[in-house]
Structures are given as C-alpha cells and as structure tokens.
C-alpha cells in the first residue's frame with residue numbers, strides 16, 4: 225500500500241469526528257498565535273515599564289497578561305481535549321472493527337497467524353496509528369504554526385540578529401536530529417528485546433515443570449542471561465547518549481547564547497535596537513526550541529504510524545475463505561442424515577488430506593472414526609461445521625448442502641468436544657453457560673450434574689462462582705474435560721463430535737469423563753474419534769481412515785473378522 229492509499233483509507237476512519245478535529249485545529253492555531261504574542265509582550269515589559277517607567281502600562285500589562293494566559297488556556301484545553309478525544313474514538317472504533325473482523329475469519333486464518341501478532345495488531349498498531357494521526361499530523365501543524373509565529377517575532381524584533389541565528393540554527397539542529405535518531409533506534413531495539421525476554425519468561429515460568437524435568441535450569445539461565453545482557457548493553461548505550469547529549473546541547477546552547485548576547489548587546493548599545501526588543505527576541509528564540517524539536521521527530525512518528533496502518537488495513541482486507549451464500553437459508557433442525565458425498569479436501573494445494581469420502585451417518589447413530597495419527601480424522605470432523613470448505617463433493621445434512629445454509633444455523637446444531645479443552649478465565653458457571661445466555665441456574669447445575677462435574681465444582685472455594693484461571697489452570701485435565709462436556713450438554717445439539725476427548729487423561733479421570741460422555745451421547749447423533757476400545761466397541765459402526773481414505777467400514781466384530789487395517793491397529797494397541 226502506498227502512503228497515499230493509506231491516507232485515503234484513513235479518512236473514512238476519522239471522518240465521523242471531523243467536527244471535533246476542526247475545533248482542535250482552530251484551538252491549536254489560536255494557541256500557537258498567542259504563544260508568539262507572549263514573546264511579543266516581553267518587549268513592552270522591558271522597554272516601557274523598566275526603561276521608560278510608564279506607570280499606566282504597569283497597570284495594563286499585568287491585566288493583559290492574565291487575559292492572554294486565560295484565553296490561551298481555554299483554547300489549549302479545547303485543542304487538547306478535542307484532539308485526544310478524536311484519537312481515542314479512532315482507537316476504539318478500529319479495535320472494535322479489527323476484533324469483529326478477525327472473528328469473521330476462518331480457522332485457516334488462525335492457523336496462519338499467531339495469537340501474538342493478532343493481539344499486537346489490535347493493541348499496539350492501533351495505538352501507533354493514532355499516535356501518527358494526532359501526534360504527528362496535528363501536532364506538526366501546531367509546531368509549524370508556532371515556529372512561523374515565533375519566527376515573525378524574532379525577525380520583527382531584530383532582523384540582523386535573526387539572520388545570524390538562522391545561520392547558526394543548523395548547528396543546534398544537527399545534534400537534535402542526530403540524537404533523536406539514535407534514541408529511536410535504541411527504543412526499537414529495546415522494545416524488541418524486551419518482547420523476546422518476556423516470551424522466554426512466559427514459556428519457562430509457565431513451563432517450569434518441564435524445565436525441571438529435563439534439568440534445563442542452566443540452559444534456560446544462559447538463554448535468559450543473554451537477553452538481559454543485551455538489554456543491559458542497549459540501556460547502557462542509551463545511558464551514554466543521554467549523558468553526552470545533555471551537556472553537549474548545553475554547551476551549544478551556551479555558545480549560541482554568548483554569540484547572541486554579544487551581538488545583540490552590541491546592537492542595543494549602539495542604539496540600533498532596544499533592550500525590550502532584545503529580550504523579546506531571546507524569549508521567542510528559546511520558545512522556538514520545543515516546536516523545532518517536535519518537528520524533527522515527526523518523520524519517524526509518521527513512518528511508524530504508516531507502517532502500523534498498513535498492517536491494520538492489510539488485515540482488514542483479508543476475506544474469510546468460508547463465505548456464507550447471499551440469502552442463505554436457515555438449516556432446519558437435524559432429523560435424518562449427515563452425508564459426505566465424493567468429498568476431496570486439501571489444506572494446501574498439494575496432496576489431498578481427504579480423498580473420495582463417501583459416508584452416511586443416520587440420526588441417532590454412533591459412528592466411530594479410527595485410523596493412525598495424521599490420517600485425517602480431525603479434518604473430517606471439521607468439515608461438518610464448515611470450519612473448512614470441501615474442494616470437491618458435497619456435505620449434505622438432511623439432503624441440504626451445507627454450503628447453502630447460514631453458518632449460524634449449521635453450527636448451532638453441532639457440539640464439539642476435543643482433546644484440548646477450551647476454557648476461559650471466568651467462573652465455572654460462565655464457562656458452562658458459554659453460548660447459552662439467559663439459561664437458568666437450574667439448567668447449568670443440571671448440566672454439571674449429568675457431566676459428573678457437580679461434586680468437584682461444589683468442592684471449589686466459591687463453587688460455581690470460582691474463577692478457574694487461564695485455560696482452566698486450576699482444574700485437573702479430567703475436571704476441565706467434564707466442564708467442556710457440561711457446556712456441550714447445555715448447548716444441547718442434535719449432532720455431537722468427540723475428537724479424542726479422553727486421550728490425554730489418566731485411567732481414573734478417563735473413567736469419569738467416559739461416563740459423562742455416555743450421558744452426553746444419549747439421544748444424539750455422534751461422530752466419535754477415539755483410540756480407546758471402550759468407546760469404539762459400542763459404536764453402531766466404525767470406519768477406518770488411512771491416508772485420507774476410508775479403507776474399512778463395519779462393526780467391531782465384523783472388522784476384526786476381516787483381518788485388515790482395523791485388526792492391525794487393534795494389535796498394535798493403537799486401539800487398546
């Protein structure tokens with residue numbers, strides 16, 4: 225995206241707040257103008273009050289000053305408050321928009337983009353963009369107006385001295401730019417290293433168990449040590465530049481001051497200028513320092529902002545690869561068959577992951593899917609809620625192509641329980657009621673009871689109101705799984721997918737989860753991916769997947785009698 229394109233796309237983002245923005249700009253121009261006036265007044269203070277001893281002016285000037293500062297104060301408030309208001313509104317709008325957009329994208333997108341980078345888009349990039357808009361674009365205007373205003377004062381008061389100063393200005397300007405650049409580079413390096421360091425901290429503290437188990441304390445210490453050494457080096461460099469830049473700037477400032485006093489003083493003594501003009505000149509010159517420093521920073525702020533805007537708009541341009549048809553119908557409640565018809569599917573345009581799948585699941589049936597790891601079992605189950613679209617063939621529910629119905633009406637009918645439980649850092653109650661707003665307390669408790677979760681929930685310090693920690697960290701694997709089951713029970717969908725729901729559990733918790741699952745499966749159509757015999761044996765039908773193809777189909781006994789893949793899996797204790 226070119227800068228021009230980015231700006232043209234920024235405009236609609238800011239447009240709703242253009243009234244406030246205009247207000248801010250007007251306020252800002254007045255503030256900058258009054259700032260110049262402040263310097264101007266110094267001339268009258270010195271010449272008329274101190275030199276000419278004008279008593280009327282002595283009474284008037286303080287009043288004028290009070291008025292000046294009050295007016296400036298009011299306009300500063302208007303400018304600052306309105307500008308920041310626009311900035312915060314833009315931040316809020318963009319964050320909301322990106323968040324909604326991200327959640328409209330398909331799972332495929334989430335596999336390709338890390339959580340960290342997406343979080344950074346919403347949190348950091350949006351702030352950087354806002355910084356560029358309000359700090360850079362608006363403040364540059366303010367600084368520019370201030371510089372012009374003050375320069376007018378400077379030249380009006382003493383054009384000879386002004387010309388002389390302008391000639392020497394680059395001398396003062398160069399170090400400002402030079403150090404500014406250094407500090408920015410250091411800032412970026414620091415942020416990056418700090419990010420990496422907190423990454424290491426997060427991993428090793430959260431994974432302290434693994435670090436201990438593998439005796440990697442020393443290794444991790446070295447890894448962490450390298451990072452903090454880098455941080456030390458960066459900060460010492462920063463320290464050096466800071467310690468050098470301050471006295472250097474002071475010396476340059478002193479030099480400039482000496483020159484100006486010598487030349488300006490000479491002009492006053494010769495009668496070419498008045499003490500007031502000289503003091504006003506000096507005031508304006510000192511006041512010029514801040515806006516000039518601001519202007520020198522602008523380029524990099526704008527550049528970072530533009531880069532952030534580019535990332536944001538690129539993200540917003542990504543279209544979901546799961547698209548709902550225009551005017552798609554609602555899928556009526558499931559009542560008969562789920563049918564896979566000649567389905568081919570691949571993730572990348574290479575080998576198909578699923579090939580020529582033909583399969584029918586009748587209402588009320590329990591279909592078990594077995595097969596070696598990587599054979600495509602999870603992929604198969606992900607096609608039903610349309611997490612991915614098939615590349616060939618059709619997936620029909622009661623004869624209706626899932627491509628033709630709304631995603632919501634489709635997904636509302638399917639509950640999925642996977643090996644990895646997804647729980648939120650919220651109360652037990654809210655985790656179970658997730659997706660079922662407005663259900664009653666009784667319903668939630670009933671779901672927990674049927675999922676054999678009620679006992680452990682009641683033993684938690686605050687029962688249903690206990691916050692379970694990030695990803696349910698305070699619960700055991702089996703407890704987490706039973707919460708997921710309670711959630712699925714409450715969702716009460718006709719179709720159920722169990723993807724190795726018990727495989728990461730020990731025997732004892734597996735038994736409890738298994739009982740909970742049996743309750744969950746009642747009166748539902750279930751596709752169960754499992755490698756435990758207990759689950760599979762009772763299935764109405766079993767299919768064996770191998771390299772993305774259905775190679776065998778039948779009941780447990782039928783398949784064993786075939787002496788084929790199933791028996792092999794069974795013997796290898798893949799199915800135990």
Ligand SMILES: Nc1ncnc2c1ncn2[C@@H]1O[C@H](COP(=O)(O)OP(=O)(O)O)[C@@H](O)[C@H]1O
Pocket residue numbers: 335571572577595596597598599600601602603604
């Ligand atoms: N998001 C993905 N992107 C690319 N390839 C994938 C993705 N998910 C799974 N695969 C690949 O597809 C194949 C089938 O995976 P999967 O359905 O998870 O197998 P199973 O559940 O039977 O172990 C594997 O080769 C796997 O590497």
Ligand SMILES: [Mg+2]
Pocket residue numbers: 601602603723
């Ligand atoms: Mg799997």
